[in-house]
Amino acid sequence: MATDQPQKLLKAQTLKGFRDYMPELMAPRQAMIRLIEATFERHGFQPLQTPALEYLETLAGKYGEEGDKLLYRFQDHGERHVALRYDLTVPLARVVAEHRNEIQLPFRRYQVAPVWRADKPQRGRFREFFQCDADIVGVNSAMADAETLITGLSVLQALGIEGAVLHLNHRDILFGTLERAGVSEKAQQIACIRAIDKLDKVPAEVVQAEIEREAGVDAATATKLIGHFTRDLDGQELLSELKLLGGVVGAAVDRVVEVRKLVEAAGFVGRIKYDPTIARGLDYYTGIIYETRLTDPRVKGIGAVMSGGRYDGLIGLFTKEAIPAVGISLGLDRLLAAMQELDLVQKDAHAVQVYVTVASEALQANAIELAHLLRLGGMRVELDLAGGKLGKQLERANKRGVSLAAIVMQEDVDIGKVRIRQLATGKQQRVALQRIVKVARSALRLQSHA
Amino acid sequence: MATDQPQKLLKAQTLKGFRDYMPELMAPRQAMIRLIEATFERHGFQPLQTPALEYLETLAGKYGEEGDKLLYRFQDHGERHVALRYDLTVPLARVVAEHRNEIQLPFRRYQVAPVWRADKPQRGRFREFFQCDADIVGVNSAMADAETLITGLSVLQALGIEGAVLHLNHRDILFGTLERAGVSEKAQQIACIRAIDKLDKVPAEVVQAEIEREAGVDAATATKLIGHFTRDLDGQELLSELKLLGGVVGAAVDRVVEVRKLVEAAGFVGRIKYDPTIARGLDYYTGIIYETRLTDPRVKGIGAVMSGGRYDGLIGLFTKEAIPAVGISLGLDRLLAAMQELDLVQKDAHAVQVYVTVASEALQANAIELAHLLRLGGMRVELDLAGGKLGKQLERANKRGVSLAAIVMQEDVDIGKVRIRQLATGKQQRVALQRIVKVARSALRLQSHA
Numbered sequence: 001m002a003t004d005q006p007q008k009l010l011k012a013q014t015l016k017g018f019r020d021y022m023p024e025l026m027a028p029r030q031a032m033i034r035l036i037e038a039t040f041e042r043h044g045f046q047p048l049q050t051p052a053l054e055y056l057e058t059l060a061g062k063y064g065e066e067g068d069k070l071l072y073r074f075q076d077h078g079e080r081h082v083a084l085r086y087d088l089t090v091p092l093a094r095v096v097a098e099h100r101n102e103i104q105l106p107f108r109r110y111q112v113a114p115v116w117r118a119d120k121p122q123r124g125r126f127r128e129f130f131q132c133d134a135d136i137v138g139v140n141s142a143m144a145d146a147e148t149l150i151t152g153l154s155v156l157q158a159l160g161i162e163g164a165v166l167h168l169n170h171r172d173i174l175f176g177t178l179e180r181a182g183v184s185e186k187a188q189q190i191a192c193i194r195a196i197d198k199l200d201k202v203p204a205e206v207v208q209a210e211i212e213r214e215a216g217v218d219a220a221t222a223t224k225l226i227g228h229f230t231r232d233l234d235g236q237e238l239l240s241e242l243k244l245l246g247g248v249v250g251a252a253v254d255r256v257v258e259v260r261k262l263v264e265a266a267g268f269v270g271r272i273k274y275d276p277t278i279a280r281g282l283d284y285y286t287g288i289i290y291e292t293r294l295t296d297p298r299v300k301g302i303g304a305v306m307s308g309g310r311y312d313g314l315i316g317l318f319t320k321e322a323i324p325a326v327g328i329s330l331g332l333d334r335l336l337a338a339m340q341e342l343d344l345v346q347k348d349a350h351a352v353q354v355y356v357t358v359a360s361e362a363l364q365a366n367a368i369e370l371a372h373l374l375r376l377g378g379m380r381v382e383l384d385l386a387g388g389k390l391g392k393q394l395e396r397a398n399k400r401g402v403s404l405a406a407i408v409m410q411e412d413v414d415i416g417k418v419r420i421r422q423l424a425t426g427k428q429q430r431v432a433l434q435r436i437v438k439v440a441r442s443a444l445r446l447q448s449h450a
Numbered sequence: 451m452a453t454d455q456p457q458k459l460l461k462a463q464t465l466k467g468f469r470d471y472m473p474e475l476m477a478p479r480q481a482m483i484r485l486i487e488a489t490f491e492r493h494g495f496q497p498l499q500t501p502a503l504e505y506l507e508t509l510a511g512k513y514g515e516e517g518d519k520l521l522y523r524f525q526d527h528g529e530r531h532v533a534l535r536y537d538l539t540v541p542l543a544r545v546v547a548e549h550r551n552e553i554q555l556p557f558r559r560y561q562v563a564p565v566w567r568a569d570k571p572q573r574g575r576f577r578e579f580f581q582c583d584a585d586i587v588g589v590n591s592a593m594a595d596a597e598t599l600i601t602g603l604s605v606l607q608a609l610g611i612e613g614a615v616l617h618l619n620h621r622d623i624l625f626g627t628l629e630r631a632g633v634s635e636k637a638q639q640i641a642c643i644r645a646i647d648k649l650d651k652v653p654a655e656v657v658q659a660e661i662e663r664e665a666g667v668d669a670a671t672a673t674k675l676i677g678h679f680t681r682d683l684d685g686q687e688l689l690s691e692l693k694l695l696g697g698v699v700g701a702a703v704d705r706v707v708e709v710r711k712l713v714e715a716a717g718f719v720g721r722i723k724y725d726p727t728i729a730r731g732l733d734y735y736t737g738i739i740y741e742t743r744l745t746d747p748r749v750k751g752i753g754a755v756m757s758g759g760r761y762d763g764l765i766g767l768f769t770k771e772a773i774p775a776v777g778i779s780l781g782l783d784r785l786l787a788a789m790q791e792l793d794l795v796q797k798d799a800h801a802v803q804v805y806v807t808v809a810s811e812a813l814q815a816n817a818i819e820l821a822h823l824l825r826l827g828g829m830r831v832e833l834d835l836a837g838g839k840l841g842k843q844l845e846r847a848n849k850r851g852v853s854l855a856a857i858v859m860q861e862d863v864d865i866g867k868v869r870i871r872q873l874a875t876g877k878q879q880r881v882a883l884q885r886i887v888k889v890a891r892s893a894l895r896l897q898s899h900a
Contacts, residue, residue: 009767009768009769009770010507010508010767010768011507011768012508012544012545012547012548012768012769013505013508013544013548014500014501014504014544014548015501015503015504015505015526015530015532016528016530018501018503019501020498020499020500020501020545020548020549021497021498021499021500022498022545022549022552022553023496023497023498023559026496026497026498026499027496027497029499030487030497034484037480041800041830042825042828042829042830042831043825043830043831044802044830044831044832044833046473046476046477046800047471047473047476047477047480047800048470048471048472048473048476049470049471049476049479050464050470050471051464051465051468051469051470051578052502052534052564052566052578053465053468053522053566053578054464054465055463055465057460057461058460058462058463072503072524072526072527074522074524074525075524076465076522076568077522077568078466080465080466082465084502094462094463094464095462095470095472097462098462098463098464098470099470099472102472103472104849104850105836106835106836108832109473114502116502116503118526118527128501128502128503136835138836139835139836141835141837142814143814143818143833143835144835146818147818147833147835150818150822154822154825261815262814262815262818265814265815265816265818265819265822266818266819266821266822267819267822317459317460318459318460318461318462319459319462320459350491350496350497352494364592364593364712364715365711365712365715366715368593368596368597368600368712368715368716369715369716369717371716372600372604372715372716372717375492375493375604378492379492380491380492380493380494381492381493381494382494382558383494383593383597385556385586385588385589385591385593385594385597386555386556386588386589387591399554400554
């Protein structure tokens with residue numbers, strides 16, 4: 001860096017569509033991630049981590065045409081075609097096939113990591129965002145389906161979010177319904193599903209137009225489909241009606257009913273319901289699919305905070321062995337937005353607890369020693385580095401929102417003591433150095449430290 | 451996904467130079483990250499997160515010519531020139547300049563995140579690796595320097611790594627030494643420093659050749675320099691000799707001595723020493739620089755596990771305000787490799803604790819209910835999904851290394867009980883459902899749950 005040549009200033013700017021998480025936002029976000037990971041682990045999921053970059057071939061063609069366009073792709077230094085991951089599901093499928101010999105099925109893994117999509121940036125929508133996924137690989141059963149849903153609902157519960165409702169559907173019901181309406185080609189069906197998926201976001205006319213345009217379905221059929229998917233019928237009535245169709249649709253209805261029963265067995269009664277309009281935009285789903293909506297009016301606009309489904313064919317793109325899988329994906333930033341709105345954010349989860357001030361430069365080594373002692377005692381401690389008069393330093397501590405200050409002064413040091421000050425009340429006491437951890441922890445109302 | 455058309459299998463492969471962290475490796479790695487983050491927080495650092503992608507202009511030219519070549523760069527969908535971050539320091543400088551109004555100085559932030567370098571892959575060297583950085587922005591003082599070093603040494607201590615020694619130097623001592631040898635142009639000096647940085651990795655002749663070639667220094671001067679940097683002198687003797695030079699070199703010697711004193715005040719006596727050969731390859735350092743080496747013979751080959759220094763000019767590339775900064779960077783994977791070698795890895799930090807088995811399909815809802823109870827009780831629980839006879843299920847639990855099984859059988863369910871089995875001994879007992887959490891926790895020797 002040519003520091004002795006004057007240089008034009010670089011513009012300090014975050015890349016368009018991206019953002020920094022400053023500590024005020026990152027601290028509660030990190031507390032959330034910890035809670036999510038701990039909940040995943042309590043449900044038997046183990047951490048896995050895959051690279052940000054994959055061979056383009058691994059990702060391309062898995063997310064539909066629209067998804068393909070949103071892939072960040074380029075050639076690396078060895079002229080390999082590569083892309084940044086678009087979700088955590090396709091890399092998991094690649095991992096299962098690649099490491100098949102090391103993996104014992106059923107395999108439960110979770111991953112909390114960023115994904116990248118070159119989407120049009122909007123309020124609250126960024127090109128880099130974090131997904132929290134938990135998947136069960138190797139079993140196709142209602143129990144496996146239910147376990148992932150229970151895990152997701154437990155995460156929401158652990159975060160303190162109440163009134164989340166899981167809207168459940170099954171791809172075979174969708175396919176069966178389309179079939180019955182006369183849409184029988186797979187590509188047409190997928191195009192219809194992708195359009196129907198938008199029913200909760202855009203007007204029915206727009207969806208109908210997309211069905212006609214993208215799936216090549218005639219207007220009469222499209223009208224019939226829209227009619228079917230916007231019928232105002234109770235989920236239970238619909239299921240009974242669908243059950244009569246028998247075959248794969250009947251079996252899918254049984255699965256939906258069984259999954260609901262098992263999820264309710266974990267105490268989530270009334271938190272899961274059949275919803276015929278859930279379609280999911282991604283191509284790879286083959287069984288249950290779902291989205292989770294928040295019912296609290298303060299956060300109704302926030303969209304699905306958790307979604308996913310069963311994808312029994314995806315791993316089969318990489319290996320001849322048929323390996324079924326099911327999973328959930330939580331949107332970290334939507335969840336954080338909801339929690340902010342609902343005032344559930346733990347603001348001080350990572351905040352500094354004790355601020356160490358230094359009366360004079362000669363006491364710096366003493367202050368460092370004291371800070372070290374408090375830190376070994378398990379507290380989060382900031383040592384004043386900006387200096388100046390004690391009053392100034394205490395003011396700084398106050399501004400940082402720290403509640404306790406430890407003051408290092410010569411007259412106390414001489415007799416092996418240190419001063420502790422409650423910043424809110426100004427109350428202070430002198431404490432022997434060997435008692436400082438105990439006194440500070442009790443002032444902070446922390447449990448005793450092992 | 452055209453599941454009804456037969457398709458050629460895709461090759462399941464990790465991108466060259468990248469790797470997956472399977473659960474066996476990821477679980478202890480995650481435990482390490484938690485410990486590192488907690489230690490950073492105890493030292494007053496707050497979490498920050500920056501995007502993986504930055505404008506190319508932000509990163510280019512900050513890492514020297516060699517670094518520039520290793521940047522993953524491409525054009526995004528808006529034809530912006532972008533690059534994956536190469537380290538966490540330059541993005542931090544960009545953040546400080548961009549968010550200057552929101553930031554209160556001194557600003558302590560930490561970040562644990564992957565960086566990408568298109569380096570030649572070698573054993574243990576990958577193109578994606580994690581850095582754990584803690585930096586103090588806004589103060590140039592021995593206290594700030596010492597605080598970062600103490601933080602780093604405390605991390606190593608928290609991880610259980612003993613015998614780490616911090617090798618400390620100062621860029622002004624290097625510049626002064628070069629100046630005295632007649633190398634006075636900045637670009638030449640930087641080239642020399644980059645060559646000298648390799649003295650611990652390649653033979654002295656190779657370094658000398660690089661000095662002559664890259665810095666354009668004559669052979670006699672290069673010989674003199676190599677002689678100086680390979681002198682077998684005690685650090686203290688060298689410092690006394692350098693101190694006599696006065697000026698910036700003298701001041702740098704004072705800083706090194708002061709920093710060492712303060713680090714020792716935190717109890718790290720003998721864990722920090724002056725080392726004239728520490729040079730650091732990166733261009734942006736302006737003050738203290740250091741690398742940390744492990745002395746245990748089992749891990750001597752592992753290289754520097756922590757390094758960094760002061761970079762008072764870097765933020766100034768983005769803003770007119772002069773903002774000094776100092777930081778440490780821990781190499782997560784080198785640390786993990788060292789911990790594996792030293793047998794310090796916590797293998798069961800995230801392992802499943804209770805395996806719930808189900809005697810018959812009719813009992814699935816009961817099993818789910820039980821699993822949910824145990825999970826709410828804070829335990830990591832896996833519910834058997836593969837089914838089959840109880841013996842088979844218990845065998846599976848054993849294979850997973852779980853120590854405790856909870857067995858759901860009709861005869862127990864009928865009287866509100868459940869069976870708990872110690873898998874190592876085969877000892878089992880019937881427990882009332884309302885006592886199960888307490889009994890299981892005590893069998894696992896967990897503390898009582900709030």
